[in-house]
Amino acid sequence: MRWYVLSVCWLLSSVSWAIDPEPAFDDPVLEAQYQSLVHEVRCLVCQNETIADSNAQLAADLRREIRRMFAAGATRDEVVEFLVARYGEFVLYRPRLQPATWALWGAPVILLMIGGAVFVRVLRSRFSQSMAEDDTP
């Protein structure tokens, strides 16, 4: 029993200690801006985590740097530009729309259109087939 209590305490504390327990900003607008950005920046040490979720020292350093920039009045675009200039586009979970990512952003639309066209063609041919069958006595 004591072991359970201890382990629950340990779990609770490790969770609450994990990532910035305090909100970064008193200003709710800044805080929202900060939260939305850190949830979209990849931690390059542990590549499947955002810097908001990661315990890595690099993630903590980047959160501190982003807080500092927002506190100094930087816009979201400026912070994103700062990160991409240092770590490359890969640091963004949501790649920006630019020539190198046109295929990435365009592929779903194009594939959907191809799929739709094939679907319509198949339907039409089945429909005319069944019409032809109905016509035969």
Next chain:
Amino acid sequence: MWRFLLPIGILVIIVGFFARGLTLNPGYVPSPLIGKPAPQYELPRLKDLSASVGSESYAGQVALVNVWATWCIECRHEHPFLIELSRSGGVPIYGLNWNDDRDTALAWLDTLGDPYVASAFDPTGEVAIDWGVYAAPETFLIGRDGTVLYKHISPMTPEVWAREFLPRIEAECGELPCSPLPDER
């Protein structure tokens, strides 16, 4: 005919993408700094905090900037080769001690030897962020005009040195050791 060729064609394209994608190393993220001016910085020297070291220290020279830390196991692996390079390589090595404890770092250099002309002390990682550092050890090759010529992530080895660094250094300055650019001032 199309009924067979089309699916096979699509399969070939998909396999092509997989063959490329699955053999890439996901841990390697190319640096956007290559070919661009290296970050300017000035930090306290690890061994003497009252003195400073930074990009000015190697201005006009071909230099290596090696990011290291005592918590970084692979840094220990590459250390003997860095020592060897510092004796024979003909290129000055500048350290960037990243997110580290100063006493531990000093003890490390005492026990293992110090391959660096000087190490910059960056306990909060601010300068490391400017260099886009994410996985020590990282070694940057800086050209005489201050451009980042190459970045190697993971330990420096004789193979990497011979394959990636030497040709670039020779292209930059001919024979080793590199002589610095004549001082224009």
